[in-house]
Amino acid sequence: MAFPALAIAVSSTSSTFRRDLLDLGLASETAEHGLLxxxxxxxxxxxxxxxxxxxxxxxxxxxxYGLSMSRVVGLLGLVFAAGLGTGATSLAGLALGGLLLVGSALVHELGHVVAYRLAGGPGAPAIAVAKGMKCHLVRRRLSPRRDLLVAAAGPLAPGLLVLPAVPLVWIAPLAFAAWIAIALGHALCALCPVGDGLTIWVALAQLRRERRAAADTRT
Structure with missing residues (x-):
């Protein structure tokens, strides 16, 4: 099965065809029932x-993405409220840290969306895939420079919010420090050869090959 707008092809003869479509975001599935x-x-x-x-x-x-993360946010919100209500400040602090972590993941994914629209154009096809906290963007492949921009935008997006959040230094210094630590964690993930980091490494390798090829043609 081909999806030419996204330059994606999925083998319909594969035994994992349905799972491949779900992983790419080209199909949806409903949740199973049960409170737990x-x-x-x-x-x-x-x-x-x-x-x-x-x-x-x-x-x-x-x-x-927000609706997909809402169950986790709701659970952490309940824990935060319970911590405040019972005076368990450590519990409330842990829940607040979890909420900041969820917020950073949302900012991360929105960074990819903004960068893709800027690099790929306003009409470039894209599919947002959400499965709980696991979210990603299925998109058309761009030039190496633009792929590098889109891939790096996600890990760097939480760090870009540090300056607008400076007033939190006086209002909630611990929350501000936690956000800086989380933002650094996202940025460091870009250096690892997995996920966004792998896309960045591949784009950089392609750029190096293009430069070598251009240098060879000049000589």
Whole structure:
């Protein structure tokens, strides 16, 4: 099965065809019932084609990813409220750290969406895939420089919010310090050859090959 708009082809003869489609975000599945599974178990995989334009795309991705993360946010919110209500400040602090971590993941994914719209154009096809906290963007492959921009935008996005969040130094210094630590963690992940880091390494390798090829043609 081919998806030419995204330059993707999936073998329909594969025994894992359905799973391949789910992983790519080209199909959706519904959640299984059960309270414990609803709270702690596997989340449903949902795919949503993003609209054209970077503002509508960011808004659609924010809602799509946010709803996917809402169960975790709700659970952490309950723990935070329980910690405050019972005076267990350490419990409330842990829940707040979890909420900041979830927020950073959302900012990370929105960074990819914004960069893709800027690098790929307002009408470039893309599918937002959300499965609980596991979210990613299925998109068309771009030039190495633009792929590098889109891949790096996610890990760097939480760090870009540090300056606007400077007032938190006086309001909530611990939360500000926690956000800086989380942002550094996202940035360091870009150096690892997995996920976004792998895309960055591949794009850099392609750029080096292009430069060598251009140097060879000049000589």
């Amino acid at each position: 599974r609803l709270v702690f178990g596997a989340s449903p995989s949902r795919a949503k084609a993003l609209p054209g334009g970077w503002v509508p795309s960011v808004a659609a991705a924010l809602v799509h």
